[in-house]
Amino acid sequence: MGKRFILLLTLLTLVLVLGMLAVAGISAPQEAKTDKIAKEKCLGCHGAYDKLREKTKGYKAASGETVTPHQYVPHADAQDIPECTECHTPHVIPLTDKSTVVKPKDLGFCFQSGCHHMQNLQNCHTCHG
Ligand code: HEC
Ligand code: HEC
Numbered sequence: 001m002g003k004r005f006i007l008l009l010t011l012l013t014l015v016l017v018l019g020m021l022a023v024a025g026i027s028a029p030q031e032a033k034t035d036k037i038a039k040e041k042c043l044g045c046h047g048a049y050d051k052l053r054e055k056t057k058g059y060k061a062a063s064g065e066t067v068t069p070h071q072y073v074p075h076a077d078a079q080d081i082p083e084c085t086e087c088h089t090p091h092v093i094p095l096t097d098k099s100t101v102v103k104p105k106d107l108g109f110c111f112q113s114g115c116h117h118m119q120n121l122q123n124c125h126t127c128h129g
């Protein structure tokens with residue numbers, strides 16, 4: 001009798017602890033790195049990145065230059081994909097009305113932080129020797 005009761009108690013405790021661990025495991029990491037997840041989440045539906053690059057290669061920037069806005073940064077190695085939210089406002093999910101998607105106005109992110117500071121995509125050497 002006593003043995004069975006202890007067994008039952010042990011099982012119940014185990015279930016409780018496992019349940020708590022599961023809740024902690026699901027919620028904690030997501031909050032810790034929202035940014036990282038966002039990029040991967042977008043690409044889960046809009047990837048692969050190289051496909052997106054191909055699809056948008058006819059984009060015309062405000063400067064008149066035709067280029068895909070979807071670059072690797074730095075450009076030299078095809079590795080670092082910038083956060084989509086540097087330019088995009090996330091849309092609701094699931095998306096029922098495509099007309100509600102706010103599209104980026106231009107390539108603001110590319111013009112920031114001392115990069116394409118003349119708001120065009122000319123090679124730096126054309127002006128800087
Ligand atoms: C669960 C899947 C899903 C996720 C996650 C998602 N999208 Fe979308 N998105 C869609 C669907 C479906 C459409 C409308 C259908 C289409 O692409 O033609 C759409 C449309 C768009 C459009 C408009 C496309 C056009 O042709 O006008 C943009 C821009 C876009 N999403 C960007 C993003 C960005 C940036 C993120 C992440 C912050 C994101 N999406 C996350 C599914 C998703
Ligand atoms: C440097 C700014 C920038 C970044 C970063 C960026 N985008 Fe875009 N994206 C744009 C611009 C600009 C357009 C074209 C908008 C238009 O058609 O007017 C676009 C268009 C799109 C479209 C619509 C494509 C179509 O068929 O017309 C999708 C989907 C999209 N982006 C997804 C993403 C995802 C996913 C990421 C992150 C991996 C991302 N973008 C990162 C600037 C950016």
Ligand code: HEC
Nearest residue numbers: 113114115116117118119120121122123124125126127128
């Ligand atoms: C259309 C011409 C043009 C292009 C293209 C250009 N620049 Fe410049 N840049 C200038 C001029 C003019 C100045 C000096 C005036 C100023 O400070 O804004 C300058 C200044 C700078 C400075 C500050 C230098 C200092 O001594 O203070 C940096 C850094 C710089 N550019 C980086 C870049 C990079 C990186 C690129 C390429 C991604 C680039 N520039 C493309 C014209 C250009």
